[in-house]
Amino acid sequence: MLEARTLRKSFGRTTALDGASVEIGEGEVVAVTGPSGSGKSTLLHCLAGIIRPEAGEVLFAGRRLDTLDEDARTRLRRENFGVVFQFGELVPELTAEENVVLPLLFGGRGRRESLQAARSWLERLDVADCAGQRPAELSGGQLQRVAVARALAAEPRVIFADEPTGALDSLAGERVMGELVGAARESRATLVVVTHDNRVAAYADREIALRDGRVVAGATAATGGTAAGTPGEAAAGGVSR
Amino acid sequence: MSIGHVLLGLLSERPKHGYELKKEHDQRLPGAKPLAYGQVYATLQRLERDGFTEVTGTAQEGGPERTVHAITEAGRTELDRWLAEIEAPAPYVASPLFARVVVATLAGGTAEEYLLRQRAAHLTRMRELTARKASGSPAQVLAADYALQHLDADLRWIETALERHTVLKGETDA
Known part of the structure; x- marks a missing residue:
C-alpha cells in the first residue's frame, strides 16, 4: 500500500533520512518511533507526499509518488490521505465545523453532503457542541478531536498523524488515540502515527523504529513484532506474520 | 504490600468468609497476582491471632460450611494506621x-x-x-x-x- 525505498533527505548539513526503507500494508496501524532527530517526521512527510526525498522512491498503491508534479501530488493527497498534526493546525478564522467542511468542498463534494459528513464526524468525536466555535475557543483535546474529524471525514485510505497527542495531557491523549485508531480500523484505513511516546506506540500493530535516519526495526510487517489484524489478535498473540 | 491489610480493608465493609475474600481480592485488584487459598487462610489465622479479626459464625450457601470473619476494633485501628502510612520510595535500584x-x-x-x-x-x-x-x-x-x-x-x-x-x-x- 505504502512503500519507501532507501530514502535520503537532508536539511542543510543535517541528514534527516539516510537510506530509510519501509513497507506498510493496507489497513495496518503502525507507529514510527525514534529519538529526536532520528528522521521520523521527515519519513512521514515523504510518505505523505508533503516533501520530496533527494534520493529513493515513495510508492502509494504501486505508483511512484515522489516523481509526480506538485499539482498531481496535491490531488492525490487530497483524495487519499488525511493528516493530523501535533497542534491541530486548524484554520483560526473558521469555526470547527467549517474546518471539517472545507477540505470536503475542495475535494468536490456537494455542500449538503459535506455538511452532513462534518456533523456526523464531530458528533462521533464528541465535539458536536463546539461546531460553531473557533479554534482559539477550544481546549487542546477538543482541537485535536476536531482535527481528527477533519482528517477522517474525507474517508482517506491513509491517515498520517504527527505527534497527535504531543500537546495533550495523558487522559485527553488517550481519548484522541482511542478515537483515531478506532475510526481507522473501522474504515479499514491505514494509519501511520509518528510519536516519541511509547504509550501512543502501544496502540499500533507494529513499531517502525528509526535511528540516525535509518529504520532499525519493523521495516516490514514480518519484522515488526505483531502482525496486523484486529487489536485482539495483535494483543493476544504478539506473533509475527 | 501486605495481604493482611488488604483483607482487613475488604472486611471493613462487612464480615466475610475466606472464599469470598479470595474472590473479592482478585476482582478488586485485577492486575495483582491472584491469591492462593492457602495464603488467605494463613493470613486470616495470623489476623485472628493478633486480635485484628474474629470468627463470628459460619455461613452455608448450598456449598460447604464456611467460617465467617469480622474485623475488630483493633483491626480498624491497624487498618487506619496502615492507610495513613506512605510507601517508602525504593532505596535501591533493584531492576x-x-x-x-x-x-x-x-x-x-x-x-x-x-x-x-x-x-x-x-x-x-x-x-x-x-x-x-x-x-x-x-x-x-x-x-x-x-x-x-x-x-x-x-x-x-x-x-x-x-x-x-x-x-x-x-x-x-x-
Whole structure:
C-alpha cells in the first residue's frame, strides 16, 4: 500500500533520512518511533507526499509518488490521505465545523453532503457542541478531536498523524488515540502515527523504529513484532506474520 | 504490600468468609497476582491471632460450611494506621534490567542488542494492556494504567541507556 525505498533527505548539513526503507500494508496501524532527530517526521512527510526525498522512491498503491508534479501530488493527497498534526493546525478564522467542511468542498463534494459528513464526524468525536466555535475557543483535546474529524471525514485510505497527542495531557491523549485508531480500523484505513511516546506506540500493530535516519526495526510487517489484524489478535498473540 | 491489610480493608465493609475474600481480592485488584487459598487462610489465622479479626459464625450457601470473619476494633485501628502510612520510595535500584546492562558491558559484550530485544518485549506487553483497557472494568483500567506507566518508565530508561551506551563502552575500554 505504502512503500519507501532507501530514502535520503537532508536539511542543510543535517541528514534527516539516510537510506530509510519501509513497507506498510493496507489497513495496518503502525507507529514510527525514534529519538529526536532520528528522521521520523521527515519519513512521514515523504510518505505523505508533503516533501520530496533527494534520493529513493515513495510508492502509494504501486505508483511512484515522489516523481509526480506538485499539482498531481496535491490531488492525490487530497483524495487519499488525511493528516493530523501535533497542534491541530486548524484554520483560526473558521469555526470547527467549517474546518471539517472545507477540505470536503475542495475535494468536490456537494455542500449538503459535506455538511452532513462534518456533523456526523464531530458528533462521533464528541465535539458536536463546539461546531460553531473557533479554534482559539477550544481546549487542546477538543482541537485535536476536531482535527481528527477533519482528517477522517474525507474517508482517506491513509491517515498520517504527527505527534497527535504531543500537546495533550495523558487522559485527553488517550481519548484522541482511542478515537483515531478506532475510526481507522473501522474504515479499514491505514494509519501511520509518528510519536516519541511509547504509550501512543502501544496502540499500533507494529513499531517502525528509526535511528540516525535509518529504520532499525519493523521495516516490514514480518519484522515488526505483531502482525496486523484486529487489536485482539495483535494483543493476544504478539506473533509475527 | 501486605495481604493482611488488604483483607482487613475488604472486611471493613462487612464480615466475610475466606472464599469470598479470595474472590473479592482478585476482582478488586485485577492486575495483582491472584491469591492462593492457602495464603488467605494463613493470613486470616495470623489476623485472628493478633486480635485484628474474629470468627463470628459460619455461613452455608448450598456449598460447604464456611467460617465467617469480622474485623475488630483493633483491626480498624491497624487498618487506619496502615492507610495513613506512605510507601517508602525504593532505596535501591533493584531492576534485573539494570543489572543485565551493566554486566553485559563488564563482560565486554554489547548491551545494545539486548536492549533492543527488551524494548520489543516491553512494547508487546504494552500493546496487550492497551487493548485490554478498551473493554476493561474501572479497576482493570487502573491496573493497566499502572502497568503501562511502569513499562513506559523502563522503556524510557532503555532509550537513555542506548544513547549513553557509547559513553559507557568508552569508559570500560579506557
